[in-house]
Amino acid sequence: MAFPDSLILSADGTGSHPRFALLRRLLRRPSALCGLVLMAAILAMAVLAHPLYPDDPLDMVAAPFLHPGTDAAFPLGSDMLGRDLAAGIFHGARISLLIGVVAALVSLVIGIGIGALSGYYGGRIDAGLMRLTELFQTIPPFLFSLAIVAILQPSIATITGAIGITAWPGLARLVRAEVLKLRHSELVEASISLGASDARIILLHILPNVLAPIVVSASILVASAILSESSLAFLGLGDPNVVSWGGMVGAGREVIRTDWYVATIPGIAILAAVLALNLLGDGLNDALNRKGQRR
Amino acid sequence: MTANPPSAELATPDPLLSVRDLSVRFDTAEGPVHAVDGVSFDLKAGEILGLVGESGCGKSTLARAILRLVEPRAGSISLAGSDITHLSRRQLRGVRRQVQMVFQDPYSSLAPRWTVAELLTEPLVIHGVGDRAERRRHVGDLLDKVGLPADAAQRYPHEFSGGQRQRLGIARALALDPRLVVLDEPVSALDVSVQAQILNLLVELQRQSDIAFLFISHDLSVVEYLSDRVAVMYLGQIVEIADRDSLWRHPSHPYTRALLQAIPGNPPPSADDALKIEGDLPSPIAPPPGCRFHTRCPYAEQRCRIDNPALRTVAPGHQAACHLMRLS
Numbered sequence: 142m143a144f145p146d147s148l149i150l151s152a153d154g155t156g157s158h159p160r161f162a163l164l165r166r167l168l169r170r171p172s173a174l175c176g177l178v179l180m181a182a183i184l185a186m187a188v189l190a191h192p193l194y195p196d197d198p199l200d201m202v203a204a205p206f207l208h209p210g211t212d213a214a215f216p217l218g219s220d221m222l223g224r225d226l227a228a229g230i231f232h233g234a235r236i237s238l239l240i241g242v243v244a245a246l247v248s249l250v251i252g253i254g255i256g257a258l259s260g261y262y263g264g265r266i267d268a269g270l271m272r273l274t275e276l277f278q279t280i281p282p283f284l285f286s287l288a289i290v291a292i293l294q295p296s297i298a299t300i301t302g303a304i305g306i307t308a309w310p311g312l313a314r315l316v317r318a319e320v321l322k323l324r325h326s327e328l329v330e331a332s333i334s335l336g337a338s339d340a341r342i343i344l345l346h347i348l349p350n351v352l353a354p355i356v357v358s359a360s361i362l363v364a365s366a367i368l369s370e371s372s373l374a375f376l377g378l379g380d381p382n383v384v385s386w387g388g389m390v391g392a393g394r395e396v397i398r399t400d401w402y403v404a405t406i407p408g409i410a411i412l413a414a415v416l417a418l419n420l421l422g423d424g425l426n427d428a429l430n431r432k433g434q435r436r
Numbered sequence: 437m438t439a440n441p442p443s444a445e446l447a448t449p450d451p452l453l454s455v456r457d458l459s460v461r462f463d464t465a466e467g468p469v470h471a472v473d474g475v476s477f478d479l480k481a482g483e484i485l486g487l488v489g490e491s492g493c494g495k496s497t498l499a500r501a502i503l504r505l506v507e508p509r510a511g512s513i514s515l516a517g518s519d520i521t522h523l524s525r526r527q528l529r530g531v532r533r534q535v536q537m538v539f540q541d542p543y544s545s546l547a548p549r550w551t552v553a554e555l556l557t558e559p560l561v562i563h564g565v566g567d568r569a570e571r572r573r574h575v576g577d578l579l580d581k582v583g584l585p586a587d588a589a590q591r592y593p594h595e596f597s598g599g600q601r602q603r604l605g606i607a608r609a610l611a612l613d614p615r616l617v618v619l620d621e622p623v624s625a626l627d628v629s630v631q632a633q634i635l636n637l638l639v640e641l642q643r644q645s646d647i648a649f650l651f652i653s654h655d656l657s658v659v660e661y662l663s664d665r666v667a668v669m670y671l672g673q674i675v676e677i678a679d680r681d682s683l684w685r686h687p688s689h690p691y692t693r694a695l696l697q698a699i700p701g702n703p704p705p706s707a708d709d710a711l712k713i714e715g716d717l718p719s720p721i722a723p724p725p726g727c728r729f730h731t732r733c734p735y736a737e738q739r740c741r742i743d744n745p746a747l748r749t750v751a752p753g754h755q756a757a758c759h760l761m762r763l764s
């Protein structure tokens with residue numbers, strides 16, 4: 142293994158350094174390992190996109206409708222305009238990951254912030270913030286982002302913002318419930334009686350104990366953001382200047398009967414990314430919850 | 437030469453902690469819980485006051501109210517003569533240096549992912565005391581004070597036994613050199629042999645300084661062991677408070693007498709005096725009218741069901757609340 146020996150723990154993960162125990166438990170789960178490998182592959186594609194395909198993936202570089210495997214220079218073939226599908230998949234990974242991760246971060250910041258303040262302070266602050274959360278929850282998040290993007294014109298920034306700003310209510314409720322459980326715990330009362338400030342208590346004593354559900358939600362948030370971005374692009378609301386898996390599926394839709402691969406290949410990429418993140422989320426959930434029980 | 441007559445102020449200095457008519461009520465779905473109902477007592481600097489009573493009688497709530505972790509419904513709390521009942525959370529932060537708390541379950545009050553060194557320096561960091569080197573030295577001193585080895589500093593709370601963890605809880609409470617430490621059932625979760633070690637540690641710590649303890653337990657024999665004074669609580673109220681020896685020799689309230697007789701190897705003075713408390717603690721949601729103890733008191737008579745007896749002085753420094761008190 143790659144860890145220094147002193148950090149490797151007893152088999153049940155009850156040694157002295159909890160972080161590595163978690164990684165080991167995660168790696169022992171076949172589904173989580175699968176998710177991790179898939180995610181690593183997608184990440185590698187994103188990183189290798191520019192070195193391998195330095196040109197704009199939207200350029201027409203080949204004959205149209207080159208089926209996969211017929212030309213070694215274009216292993217995944219080309220679409221109706223002669224664009225290299227492999228280049229599109231690699232560059233699309235960059236866009237999907239970028240939008241997925243940044244949108245999830247936006248949701249995390251809003252969701253954790255609102256959930257933590259709501260749960261910690263209770264009372265009127267809680268009532269107000271929960272009213273806001275309910276307001277956001279009355280509109281389906283995808284339709285909400287669709288409306289925002291349609292009004293603001295699609296670009297990477299508006300798409301990311303629109304997805305991030307609509308996906309947080311579930312997380313906010315989850316964080317609020319967890320914070321509420323800890324609010325009157327001895328851990329927090331001990332900190333208050335030491336004279337700690339509210340910010341210190343929330344950041345150092347409450348949120349680290351809520352990390353497990355947050356980490357799990359984060360991977361699901363990235364997955365659903367990737368799916369939302371693809372769906373927007375499929376509906377023609379992607380950034381027109383960049384290639385996107387969803388946009389590729391949308392373009393290939395019209396020729397699905399004759400040239401199935403044009404829509405199917407990017408479709409598989411979307412599926413792989415979403416599946417990988419869900420497997421990872423599941424694995425993290427199991428691994429972290431077992432630790433929770435030990436506490 | 438003019439002989440200075442002892443001034444009234446010197447004769448009766450302000451108590452360190454003064455609690456007056458303190459009430460705490462929780463609003464629950466079943467109705468208001470009168471967890472603490474009109475409690476008054478004083479605690480002098482350097483004194484150990486034991487607070488004893490059955491589980492559910494309001495001891496923890498009283499402790500948490502004194503630390504302003506729950507808001508009192510009525511009454512006042514003064515620390516060294518200044519009223520802290522209505523200080524804001526921000527104003528309280530300075531006061532908190534002087535009053536610290538030790539919890540029953542040290543594991544749940546110590547952050548599990550923090551090392552002992554981090555846990556013990558946290559109070560110093562919060563109050564901006566010392567620089568890094570001084571804080572590190574302070575950790576060593578604290579560990580030494582509570583009888584833990586210096587190499588404990590780099591370990592995590594879960595690596596310690598229950599008794600050692602409680603030593604950590606005590607060490608952290610002492611980090612800021614407080615004048616008062618409230619200990620809420622600090623030994624109740626420990627094995628009997630370990631209990632004795634922790635109690636001895638507390639006695640020793642208290643002897644070395646003029647720190648005051650409010651020591652809470654449901655076990656009168658534990659309280660009796662280290663307290664200078666003892667307060668007996670029943671259903672949210674103090675029913676008897678006295679110097680330890682006075683309480684031990686002349687318990688005046690039937691409830692106190694029953695608690696004393698329940699201690700193994702402590703038989704009643706005569707068969708007539710044999711007392712046994714039966715039944716459950718009544719609900720603090722609908723406490724019995726009159727004397728709250730009348731539903732379980734073998735001596736209860738008509739007026740007990742109507743009139744709640746006030747605390748009356750039975751002997752110097754000894755007060756009890758019972759209509760049938762035998763003055764000694």
Ligand SMILES: Nc1ncnc2c1ncn2[C@@H]1O[C@H](COP(=O)(O)OP(=O)(O)O)[C@@H](O)[C@H]1O
Nearest residue numbers: 462464469471490491492493494495496497720
């Ligand atoms: N946060 C709370 N909400 C509602 N009821 C409470 C709360 N805390 C304590 N109580 C009730 O107040 C009473 C006193 O509890 P507590 O102070 O914990 O007693 P003790 O420490 O003596 O066992 C009990 O009836 C308990 O159920």
Ligand code: SF4
Nearest residue numbers: 727730733740758759
């Ligand atoms: S007042 Fe009456 S009921 Fe209460 S303790 Fe005294 S004798 Fe018993």
Ligand SMILES: [Mg+2]
Nearest residue numbers: 495496497621
């Ligand atoms: Mg208690």
